[in-house]
Amino acid sequence: MLAFSFNHSHHLRSHLLFTASITTNSTQFHRFLANGSPLNLYTIPTILASCGAQRNLSLGLQLHALAIHTGLDSNSFILSSLITMYSKCSHFSAAYHILNSTNPNDSISWNALIVSSSRSGLHSDALHLFVKMHHRALPLDEFTFPSALNSAAHLSLVLTGQTIHSLLLRSGFQRHAHIGNALVDMYAKSGELHSARNVFDEMPHRDVVAWTSLLTSSARHVSHSASLDLFLEMLSSSVNLDAFVIAAVLSSSAELTVLELGRQLHATSVKRGFHSFLSLGNALLTMYAKTGCIDDAELIFDLIPYPDAITWTALIIGLAQNGRGHDSVHVYDKMIRTGSKPDYITFIGLLFACSHAGLVEPGRSYFESMEPVHGIEPGPEHYACMIDLLARSGKIEEAVRLMNRMRFEPDATVWKALLSGCRVHLNSGFALQVAERAAEILFKIAPNDAVPYVLLSNIYSKIRRWGDVAKIRALMKARGVSKEPGCSWMEVGGVVHVFHVEDHVHPRTAEIYAKVDEMMGRIRETGYVAETGNVLQDVGEEGEMGLAYHSEKLAVAFGLVVLPRGALIRVFKNLRVCGDCHTALKLVTKVYGRKVVLRDANVFHHMENGVCSCGDYW
DNA sequence: CTAGGGTTAG
Incomplete structure (x- = not known):
């Protein structure tokens, strides 16, 4: 198959690529050798490049041996290919060994190592190599700078990045597209968006890559x-x-x-x-x-x-947030069956799903499998999910025991999970005791976070301890803690309409309020009675009027006013929906024969015919 | 043989 002659370098190149693609399969490689096919200055680097791309270290090692055997290993072309292959296969000690023993004075070998180090997350190694190159007066080029800038950005070394920037200004490379982009990205990733924008504005061509750097960093x-x-x-x-x-x-x-x-x-x-x-x-x-x-x-x-771990994880979390925790678990099982490896975030989603679907036993066994089966040490988020799951299902002693088992100090997330889990089963005095203790610790470690105050205050109001409710409210006031104002919004025809509690700014306010009153009247006929237990859910956002005009009720009423008959009403809220709104809106779906999808800070509530996908558990 | 940006987070 190699008995062709090639007239053009283009043909030679495609032939070499073909050669490489068949020979990175070991058996075919041996057949290739057995055929007497040539190993030379052209075929070796090409096959080595494929070994690097496919991380086929064993074949790379064989080729290295053959290169030594044929005396080709002193050729600089071969040497840089070997360094690239070893770097890409993460065999850095071999790459360094070749670099140090042959001391190449071309940039390619150095660049290959810098690039691979940076890509493998060995950022300080990459910067070390960069400094060494600079000291040896080796030419720094359009391949060297981007990786060095990238590593500086990952280590948040803005000063180092600026030093590289000043080197660049003297190198004559600063107008190079890749380098400009790498500079923009370095400043943008470090949060120096003004510097990023300055470099960006001076670039001769602002391509999509530079825009992407600005966009993602602005988002972050x-x-x-x-x-x-x-x-x-x-x-x-x-x-x-x-x-x-x-x-x-x-x-x-x-x-x-x-x-x-x-x-x-x-x-x-x-x-x-x-x-x-x-x-x-x-x-x-x-x-x-x-x-x-x-x-x-x-x-x-x-x-x-070919879904990857991110795909599976996104689906697991999406199903769980939309009230389909059982399906999340099935998806996870399928993920494992089909050979994908779950990661840290997969387990956050899976345990979140178990906690929202009340799957205590599966949750426990998935949690226990994390370290022994999947080699992932549970972090605070995983403990928080488990504590939430146990506390919500009334197993508060077990939740506390699990917390004591943690190898690190529980953080605010974990204490908050315990506090919020306790509010579900307050009939035992123990739950209240644990909640008070958790809140006390949160008031110390996160004194400016409004959530623990609100949670504890809601617990007190649920058991009608109004004096304690007032105390918490006073404590918040004294400490100057204010809750993020609650708001709900809805998109209609590409325009987003935002509602705050009792606000009168919307142009169709009169119709909206009339609709809320009508809604409340009609659900009262079916036996609805306002729950006062959550009156303080929205401390700080509402007046004395109480529950009638919460932002989510305004938004749903607006939907009833403007959307066509029968259309789904899709509302978003920045905080958790309060218990009373939840009850009222469920009844609205029944009385009006409409579907409502309400996303709050935690989950989606798909409401239809008086029933919610969250199972009243959110 | 070497180069810049992206996706999952109770």
Whole structure:
């Protein structure tokens, strides 16, 4: 098969690629050798490159041996290929050994090691090599700088990044596209968005990569809406979209629950043929799950041919948030059956699912399997889920025992889980005692977090200890702790309508309030009585009027006013829905024959005909 | 033979 002659280097290259692709399979490699096919300056580097790409270290080692045997191992072309192969296979000691024993004075070998170190997360090694190159006066080029900048960014070494920047200004490379992009990304990842923007504005060509760096860092360091503003700016500057940037924007759309934009991005991806890009599929799945369209999320999942851990995890979490914790567990079992490896976050989702579906026994056994079976040490989030699961199902002693078993100090997340879990079963005095103790600790370690005050105050009001309720409220006031104001919003025709408790700013306020009154009147006829137990759920956001005009009720009433008859009403709230609104809105779905999807800070409530997907357990 | 951006978080 090798008895062809090649006239063009292009043919030679495709032949070499073909050779490499068949020979990285060991058996075929041996057949290749048995055929008397040549191992030379052209074939060895090409096969080595494939070994690196496929992380086939054993074949790489054989080739190294053959190179030594044929005396080709002193050739600089071969040496740099070997260093690349070892680096990509994470066999760094071998790569360093070759580098140190042959002392190549070309940049390629050094670059290969810097790039691989940076990609493998060995950032300080990458920077060390960079400094060494600089000291030896080796040429630093358009391959060296991006990786060094990348490692500086990952270590949050802004000063180092700035030093590299100043070296760059003298190198003549600063106008190079990859280098400009790496600089923008370094400043952006370090949270120095103004510096990032300055570099960006001075670039000769601002391509989609630079925009993506700005977008994702804005989402992380500023806000998701700042990120979407940048996206609009990008669209108006006619830059070509690609799958990376769409995945990033989808993630902000998901957080902001702007379903219309998400759908448009989905359509664009299909038109542009990006649908086979895994990260984009993962982002789409998450976007649909987070906007309450769990059926669409499942459709996306079914179209992904090779799901990775992120895909499985996104589906597990999405199902759990949408009240389908049993399905999360089935998906997890399928994930294991099909050979995917769960990670730290998978278990957060799985245990969250168990806790919301009340699956005590499966939850316990999944938790116990984490370390022995999957080699993942449970972290505070996992303990928090388990404590929540146990406390909510009334096993408060067991929750406390589990907490005492932790190898590290429980953090605020864990104490909050215990406190909120206790509010479900207050009939035993023990639950109250544990809740008070947890709150006391939280008031010390997180004195400015409003959530523990509100949780404890709700517990007191549930057992009608009004004096204690007043004490907590006074304590909050004295400490200047205020809760994030509650608000609900709804998207209609691409416009987001926001409601706060008892606010009168919406242009259709009169109709909305009339509709709330009508709603409350009609559900009262079916026997609804306001629950006063959660009067203080929204401490700080509401007046003395109490429960009637909470933001979620206003939003649902608005939906009844403006949406066509029978249309699903999709509402989002930034805080947890209060118990009274939950009861009232369930009845509204029954009386009006409408479906309501209400997403609160924790989960989705798919309400229909008086029943909620959360099983009144959220 | 070496290069920049992305997706999951009770």
